[in-house]
Amino acid sequence: MVGTDDFAALEKRGWGEEDTASAYAKDFARASAMAVPCLVSETRAGPGKHILDLCCGHGIVAAGLVKAGASVTGLDFSPAMLRIAREMVPQAEFVEGDAMAMPFPDASFDGVSMGFGMPHVPDAPAVMREARRVMKPGTYLSYSVWQETEKSAFTYVFKAIGVHGAVEVTLPPGPGASDYADPERAFPAMQAAGFDDLRINEVDSRWQVDRPDAPFDFFLEGTVRGGALLRPQPAANKAAIRTAVSEIVVANHGRDGPWDLPIPSVVVSGRAV
Numbered sequence: 001m002v003g004t005d006d007f008a009a010l011e012k013r014g015w016g017e018e019d020t021a022s023a024y025a026k027d028f029a030r031a032s033a034m035a036v037p038c039l040v041s042e043t044r045a046g047p048g049k050h051i052l053d054l055c056c057g058h059g060i061v062a063a064g065l066v067k068a069g070a071s072v073t074g075l076d077f078s079p080a081m082l083r084i085a086r087e088m089v090p091q092a093e094f095v096e097g098d099a100m101a102m103p104f105p106d107a108s109f110d111g112v113s114m115g116f117g118m119p120h121v122p123d124a125p126a127v128m129r130e131a132r133r134v135m136k137p138g139t140y141l142s143y144s145v146w147q148e149t150e151k152s153a154f155t156y157v158f159k160a161i162g163v164h165g166a167v168e169v170t171l172p173p174g175p176g177a178s179d180y181a182d183p184e185r186a187f188p189a190m191q192a193a194g195f196d197d198l199r200i201n202e203v204d205s206r207w208q209v210d211r212p213d214a215p216f217d218f219f220l221e222g223t224v225r226g227g228a229l230l231r232p233q234p235a236a237n238k239a240a241i242r243t244a245v246s247e248i249v250v251a252n253h254g255r256d257g258p259w260d261l262p263i264p265s266v267v268v269s270g271r272a273v
């Protein structure tokens with residue numbers, strides 16, 4: 001393994017970096033934005049509701065919740081992300097804190113959303129239990145996660161890393177990026193945390209790109225997990241991964257751009273018992 005962080009430390013340090021936060025907000029989140037309408041509706045956000053948005057990042061879900069008329073508190077542990085969020089969504093309140101130990105009293109919210117946060121916490125079931133603790137009974141939790149399907153920009157990049165990455169560059173042990181996109185894992189965990197009325201919705205999220213290697217740069221610059229696997233690569237491996245991403249995109253989506261690349265996700269939701 002290159003680097004000395006464990007998974008939790010890697011995530012905290014990585015998302016705290018200004019460059020990663022702004023690259024995520026600028027490019028990567030063009031796809032996460034497409035899950036916002038589903039998160040907002042599955043959380044039953046609306047006027048008179050106070051919704052907590054976990055792992056709020058640069059405030060993209062918070063913006064959707066505000067637009068639906070809810071009053072919103074966003075929580076994230078990255079000051080760099082929170083700076084962007086406060087600027088982007090001045091109507092919401094943003095709090096610095098850890099989703100695994102939230103600084104809120106029991107039963108204080110009318111719903112909780114979490115856009116693409118689940119794979120980043122070391123213990124997702126613990127976050128589900130914390131979310132349940134701060135929610136009023138009968139209100140809804142919804143969270144989005146990328147799906148690892150064959151035709152996904154996500155899969156293209158990690159496949160290219162698997163083939164061309166240097167063996168010494170690995171991630172510290174941690175949860176899989178799409179673990180809780182699978183209802184067989186997600187539903188029992190949600191049930192055990194105190195949720196019923198469980199649902200899963202597929203979201204056809206996409207990136208419009210004018211270079212077939214654009215997903216390589218989006219993962220390199222705007223993600224912690226992708227950055228930790230791509231940044232330490234020797235130059236030859238990095239170049240081979242970039243070329244492989246281009247080739248996979250062209251093979252799956254044609255030679256001529258611009259390309260409309262799928263990066264599908266799911267929104268899982270449940271009602272606090």
Ligand SMILES: C[S@@+](CC[C@H](N)C(=O)[O-])C[C@H]1O[C@@H](n2cnc3c(N)ncnc32)[C@H](O)[C@@H]1O
Nearest residue numbers: 015032055056057076077078081098099115120
């Ligand atoms: C992939 S971004 C998602 C941003 C946004 N919610 C979206 O839908 O695009 C993940 C966010 O989770 C935050 N995060 C990761 N682990 C966290 C934790 N344990 N507590 C609070 N925030 C955390 C990161 O700082 C980052 O802003």
